[in-house]
Amino acid sequence: MDRTGLIRVNNLKQAWRGWLVRSTHWIGLAAALGLSGTALAGDYEGSPQVAEFIAEMTRDHGFAGEQLVALFREAERKQAILDAISRPAEKVKPWKDYRPIFITDARISKGVDFWNQNAEALARAEQEYGVPAQVIVAIIGVETFYGGNTGSWRGLDALSTLCFDYPPRAQFFCQQLKELLLLSREEQVDPLTLKGSYAGAMGLPQFMPSSFRAYAVDFDGDNHINIWSNPVDAIGSVASYFKRHGWVAGDPVVSRAQVKGEQADSGLTVGLDPVKTVGELRALGWSSADVLRDDIPVTAFRFDGAEGEEYWMGLPNFYVITRYNRSSMYAMAVHQLSEALLAKRSGR
Template sequence: MRVLRGRAARHAPWLALAGVLGWAQASLAGEYESSPQVAEFVTEMTRDYGFASEQLVSLFAAAERKQNIIDAISRPAEKVKPWKDYRPIFITDSRISRGMEFWREHEEALKRAEAEYGVPPQVIVAIIGVETFYGGNTGGYRVVDALSTLAFDYPPRAPFFRKELREFLLLAREEQVDPLTLTGSYAGAMGLPQFMPSSFRAYAVDFDGDGRINIWSNPVDAIGSVASYFKRHGWQPGEPVVSAASIEGDAAEQGLTVGLDPVKNVAELRGLGWTSADPLDDLLPVTAFRLEGAEGAEYWLGLPNFFVITRYNRSVMYAMAVNQLAELMVEARGTQP
């Protein structure tokens, strides 16, 4: 990846970057060269954001439509795995041990992230571990190909990906980086923390102070960026993530939360037969959910920090995997000599 430059030149004229970024190439016969959708998009970016149209035309001439991206995102959703099958995907000895190594390697940055943002090291490490196995699998697609394919050739979610494509071009201009060099997942998620371009622009930080934001190959910037994301979404320092619960009575099932947003508080759930293993404020809104564990049904109350994790990925099981991986790494550190 080309080294990212700082935001100081975010307002530099787009055309002036041609020599630096090497975009001024001869026009190629690409899938998007004569697309009316692309022409409309180029007009919008030129009119609303001051891009040079000739640079965008050259960029989209070099962009490639990827059928395997369309196939991947169009694939029928797999049946949702029960927790007893989902958990072993992310809670493994190798993910714990590699997480411990990552923690040791970047302990100073993780301590500083906790001091500045209030997010504990184990949560940051667990996010990066679940997302990309600590940078081992960050995706091999050019982001411009992924976002162009989905913005112009995947109608069901075209508005979303068109917005992300816009954010990506703004990101590249602000950071003065060649967008043809940046890689990510088939959906355009980038770097160790798998930020979408809009998340990068909103939350990514230059955490090592070198004047660059590099979440692709700089773990320190990735650590600071994850912590920044969590703080901005309301992480509460020192507070737990979940509380185990037990249920009793026929009305208990009525307490289960539909979706992720908490709609009942602790007292209301108690009235339906829920009992928390921990003392919780009666008026605290919580997410009440049941998981199919290896030893039977598990009942849990998701607390405000649990909801913050679900803002990163809108999944109860994802949030539980992150939390349990984090807890197991803390436990492992405590048992090491």
């Protein structure tokens, strides 16, 4: 980059960090912000969508229009992201193939190391939020291998690409782009430095910007929330997310079931919402390996396991895990990894 370019980027960063936010009166897009066809250089030059987005952020959230114009000059449209998100969905793996991806000796050993290195923060999170340390560690282990793979895409590029160039989910990703800019202002960080997955998920726990603003916490008390490189904040933020979604301290996650009779499969849950109770499943031929109250709502599911069919009752805490990632196999992988971590660390 030449000297002029460096000065321009440095000025942008200084302006963003300063955040002297002022109101811009909406007099019409071109008049208020000076957005002509040449106002935006680069991939989004002349884009009416970007101009409208900037106008909305200035009008509704008090951003300075010239700061956003400068910022979006730096945004890059990433064809690789559009290619990735547009690929046909892979065939869903059966549990017998899915489980070995996440329940590995390497992931368990690395998880115990992460636990030992962050034992104080994990113990404090468990005490404050009621979420077991092993569950928090398992989430971070499944999401990013304990911070080893948090993503290298600039969030601004990823979310701009998906907001402005991916119509099927533009509404969702435009909202996430707004949330990214808001969290950048709130945390006083340069939005060009925030990196994550190609879909905009960030940091050790892979929070989308909206989840960051709703659930992330400053768990080390330094007045900044850093889930990218600060495991303490990441730990507290995962625990906060679970607590806010209804995690009940001390309650189990799943119970193995046995089934008999012709009506048993009619008890299987379509989707993830717990629409039947333990008592209703009993009436359909289900029995639990554990003593459970009849009024407990459950998600009933069947997996194709390595040794044949497995029937399970997912209890309310299981449902909480599915709020993090809407997949019963994901939730079970987190649960079983958490059990393996606890056993390994306890020497069992």
